[in-house]
Amino acid sequence: MPRAEVKAIAAATYQQVWWPAVEDVQFEGDHLPVWEDGYLDPVTGEYLPTWEEALDELGDEPRHVVRFGAQADVKGVLGGSKDADQCIRYLGKYLTKSIGDCHEPATAAERRHVERLTAALRYEPCSPACPNWLRYGIEPKNAKPGMRPGACQSKAHKPEHLGYAGRRVLVSRKWSSKTLAQHKQDRRAWVLEILGQTDDDPSRYTWRPIKAGDASVPSITHRLLKQIGERQRWRALAQAPPPQDPSATERRAA
């Protein structure tokens, strides 16, 4: 794919979020909506508009528009090259880090910026079901009793996520066309194959998830190092010259 084309696609790609406005704080402190088979204003007794009703009232401007930034940097990488290894290491490093850990605030101004962002994120609605909608006089989607603005547990509000709670890699069905359940099934088939067994008789096996801290399971570090060692061994085997075919040698001798 030409780089110019990838850049053109990135430039033309955007996401619109059609959400109600959050400019007017209607409930805060002790003045909060109460639940009576739906949220209502305790002073007027009026029910708050539901999420669906609020969506019906939207204007003709989206609440958020998200685009790719100027930092899109497209590079071609050949599979199996040194560059590819480098890229995988880089991706592995940053996909397993919290977004908030990728840049350490170095100055007081930067630290204040992060604090302000975290404080603002506390009340920014993160999804249609976020309790923060109550603050702006809207009943969240799938509302239930006990919701309180500013107390949403979603990842988007946590300092280490900097407002981002989405997935940083696609769900499995998008890259392998398989669901997680199907991947589990595959792993099970793989284990059975290694054991030289078949799955004909389901009563022969018990499959159960291993609980964290199970003494019979080595630590994650140990397991990862073992996996890496195994991969290296396979790679070395794949690169080794093929074993001599004795029949070919004999033929040449003849």
Ligand SMILES: [Zn+2]
């Ligand atoms: Zn939330």
